[in-house]
Amino acid sequence: MTKYKLEYIWLDGYTPVPNLRGKTQIKEFAEFPTLEQLPLWGFDGSSTQQAEGHSSDCVLKPVAIYPDPARTNGVLVMCEVMMPDGVTPHASNKRATILDDEGAWFGFEQEYFFYKDGRPLGFPESGYPAPQGPYYTGVGYSNVGSVARQIVEEHLDLCLAAGINHEGINAEVAKGQWEFQIFGKGSKKAADQMWMARYLMQRLTEKYCIDIEYHCKPLGDTDWNGSGMHANFSTAYMREVGGKAYFEALMAAFDKNLMDHIAVYGPDNDKRLTGKHETAPWNRFSYGIADRGASIRVPHSFIKSDYKGYLEDRRPNSQGDPYQIASQILKTIASVPASAQVSAAA
The missing domain is CATH 3.30.590.10 (Glutamine synthetase/guanido kinase, catalytic domain)
Incomplete structure (x- = not known):
């Protein structure tokens, strides 16, 4: 098993332009992980304009994965921000609701x-x-x-x-x-x-x-x-x-x-x-x-x-x-x- 450095990356709730955010967790995998293997991960939304302090939990849902060439055993994980249930997109999560077309x-x-x-x-x-x-x-x-x-x-x-x-x-x-x-x-x-x-x-x-x-x-x-x-x-x-x-x-x-x-x-x-x-x-x-x-x-x-x-x-x-x-x-x-x-x- 290898310890991988997973960098979870997301867009915060600042307007009119969101900022990129990122934090790292270490997980063991037999080989470079697939998207399906990556867990949901919580963060403090009150520090990113995505929640109030009295109810600050938000959830990161991995949606795209890339090798991180700047780190040994590094993984770049693009995430959507979800509500605490891990299913409902957060209001700041524009990716979840956009029109998509793989032929475009x-x-x-x-x-x-x-x-x-x-x-x-x-x-x-x-x-x-x-x-x-x-x-x-x-x-x-x-x-x-x-x-x-x-x-x-x-x-x-x-x-x-x-x-x-x-x-x-x-x-x-x-x-x-x-x-x-x-x-x-x-x-x-x-x-x-x-x-x-x-x-x-x-x-x-x-x-x-x-x-x-x-x-x-x-x-x-x-x-x-x-x-x-x-x-x-x-x-x-x-x-x-x-x-x-x-x-x-x-x-x-x-x-x-x-x-x-x-x-x-x-x-x-x-x-x-x-x-x-x-x-x-x-x-x-x-x-x-x-x-x-x-x-x-x-x-x-x-x-x-x-x-x-x-x-x-x-x-x-x-x-x-x-x-x-x-x-x-x-x-x-x-x-x-x-x-x-x-x-x-x-």
């Missing part, structure tokens, strides 16, 4: 800032560095500094070793700003892996005395880019059938459900979605071929393939909850009239 594919582009001593990594103690321009996909000390690339490369290796479908990294437009991409088939699976990748990044940067700033516009109303989490999405129907009529009906549905999307695409999005810095205004829907300033960017490959493939929603921001983002996208897709699908298939 999601690719999230997570932008963020490295922060040290209260300012973006590489910023001078007062004022700003040289204007944006050389930092995006930049190389060299003056553009990316001495430690950021070391961190993102280490994070990439951790994710791959954990079985997370990490698909790439790049330095972003502002100094100290970076991006990683996570892809998954099924909204729950894709969102689980995004949250786990965030967890691994935040745990990794502890040893570098660096924080991750996910706020979508940390530098306020300045000429510095904010951070998004663009959501690339497709369904089996979009990939296999598609068609111009269906695409136009889909875009009409996104337009109609504009405010439902903005409501779950992350707080303070009005500060980021200003119509500047390659963003669409938060209160107006638009789409365009290869248009980075549109709400939905339509790849050239989508048009060339007779309106089949994936689309990119550029409005979700870096603080957004991928569970809710993916669910809202699927709800809107599901609202497209059946007549549009019949027309597309004809």
Whole structure:
């Protein structure tokens, strides 16, 4: 038998953005455990905004499992928060109630800032560095500094070793700003892996005395880019059938459900979605071929393939909850009239 270090990870009850939490227990198994072997585990919800002190018990239900490459015999356990009965989802548990579709594919582009001593990594103690321009996909000390690339490369290796479908990294437009991409088939699976990748990044940067700033516009109303989490999405129907009529009906549905999307695409999005810095205004829907300033960017490959493939929603921001983002996208897709699908298939 081997003693395994089980790191139970969950989202707390803070609003508008939950925090990642984690605690470890040791259990013996003959080999790397399966999800079914992992027990429920209680925690003090009064310390995480998920219960009152007079009735503080909450329960962690394992829902996804990954090897933890940073620990010997380590296991990363993604959990849902349940009520004390272990069956009823807690009100803060968004994962339990989202719309899911294993045929829906999601690719999230997570932008963020490295922060040290209260300012973006590489910023001078007062004022700003040289204007944006050389930092995006930049190389060299003056553009990316001495430690950021070391961190993102280490994070990439951790994710791959954990079985997370990490698909790439790049330095972003502002100094100290970076991006990683996570892809998954099924909204729950894709969102689980995004949250786990965030967890691994935040745990990794502890040893570098660096924080991750996910706020979508940390530098306020300045000429510095904010951070998004663009959501690339497709369904089996979009990939296999598609068609111009269906695409136009889909875009009409996104337009109609504009405010439902903005409501779950992350707080303070009005500060980021200003119509500047390659963003669409938060209160107006638009789409365009290869248009980075549109709400939905339509790849050239989508048009060339007779309106089949994936689309990119550029409005979700870096603080957004991928569970809710993916669910809202699927709800809107599901609202497209059946007549549009019949027309597309004809």
